[in-house]
Amino acid sequence: MRVLGLMSGTSADGIDAVLVDFKGDPSQPNWKIVNTGSYEYPASTREKIIQVGQGLKINSKDWYELAEEITELNAHAARICDPDSTAELVGCHGQTLFHRSLDKSKRGGSLQILLGPLLANILDQIVIYDFRSKDIASGGHGAPLVALVDEALVGRLYGWRGVLNLGGIANLTIIPPKTGIDKTSECLGWDCGPANSLIDLAVKENTNLSLTFDQNGSLASRGIPNLEIIEKWLREPFFHLEPPRSTGREQFGSQDLQTRKKELGDISIEDLLSTLTTFTASIISQDLDNLFRIKNIRLTELLVAGGGARNLFLMRQLQKKCCGVHIRQINEIGIPSQFREALVFATLSWWNFLGKKVNPKYITGANKSILYGLRVDP
Numbered sequence: 001m002r003v004l005g006l007m008s009g010t011s012a013d014g015i016d017a018v019l020v021d022f023k024g025d026p027s028q029p030n031w032k033i034v035n036t037g038s039y040e041y042p043a044s045t046r047e048k049i050i051q052v053g054q055g056l057k058i059n060s061k062d063w064y065e066l067a068e069e070i071t072e073l074n075a076h077a078a079r080i081c082d083p084d085s086t087a088e089l090v091g092c093h094g095q096t097l098f099h100r101s102l103d104k105s106k107r108g109g110s111l112q113i114l115l116g117p118l119l120a121n122i123l124d125q126i127v128i129y130d131f132r133s134k135d136i137a138s139g140g141h142g143a144p145l146v147a148l149v150d151e152a153l154v155g156r157l158y159g160w161r162g163v164l165n166l167g168g169i170a171n172l173t174i175i176p177p178k179t180g181i182d183k184t185s186e187c188l189g190w191d192c193g194p195a196n197s198l199i200d201l202a203v204k205e206n207t208n209l210s211l212t213f214d215q216n217g218s219l220a221s222r223g224i225p226n227l228e229i230i231e232k233w234l235r236e237p238f239f240h241l242e243p244p245r246s247t248g249r250e251q252f253g254s255q256d257l258q259t260r261k262k263e264l265g266d267i268s269i270e271d272l273l274s275t276l277t278t279f280t281a282s283i284i285s286q287d288l289d290n291l292f293r294i295k296n297i298r299l300t301e302l303l304v305a306g307g308g309a310r311n312l313f314l315m316r317q318l319q320k321k322c323c324g325v326h327i328r329q330i331n332e333i334g335i336p337s338q339f340r341e342a343l344v345f346a347t348l349s350w351w352n353f354l355g356k357k358v359n360p361k362y363i364t365g366a367n368k369s370i371l372y373g374l375r376v377d378p
Contacts, residue, residue, distance in 0.1 A: 005346025091349025140366025147189025159300030166308025217313025
């Protein structure tokens, strides 16, 4: 079956599209990427998405028009990737504008903005969307959903395998080995904390929006990280919550950046970015140490995906801090890093079409097997 997947993440830089042919066992599918494409959000749209996600209040007319614009831009991205409408199914994540972590006092919450029926009618194709609501209603975090699919797409090794996504937020998937006493173990997954969210905000703020990210980590590589402050930050309660756990820009956004900048005092942009980037790598390293301490799981390999995989300074810091783990880019096993999440939502959409439910207990914490996404026909 040919499926088109559309994804825009918390970085809100644009929409990635991937056209995939699936066949065989849904749990271990044969899949082949037919085409990929990207559509970068106009600067004004990206800024509005980020500002609304950070708490900017807009009226109902502006809210609807933003949803309409995002839907139309997703349709545009779909046509770039699949101009002849060859897909039998379109899976669209929509744009996250709010995420509330689940805790003891309140249920989780997550809002993706998209007009699913409008997209189905613009494209004249079946659309699967709204992937997180059922998970949250069933007591889950609604995230990270990529971890539900990684085992099917990536497969198992003879040791524990990790997949790290470095988007706005970092998340980890832990895949059991295919042989030995651990082969009956379940896949694990959780949000680690900030990946690029604080780094990108700091770059924009310190360059008056002339830059939106630290290309190749070149600015960070010229700075000196404040290791003492990083050690203090790593003791914050969030980083010691046992999975499942999730987070977003609401927790690691503009306000959080200002708090951390105050702690660091008057330092150069290079030192600031070096500290924030090293902080991201240190969070991952600490999570892997905790994984070994609590569950006696030690990774053989860590595959890295997302925009942060192109940050050379961040990758060097990961190599330095995650001793004994073979770290490489997910591209090396045939999954294009930039399109990994779009591929995930194409897969979840295919599963929805087939009626395949997923047990998310050890990833999102939801209490039952779920058919992810809602289907709308044109």
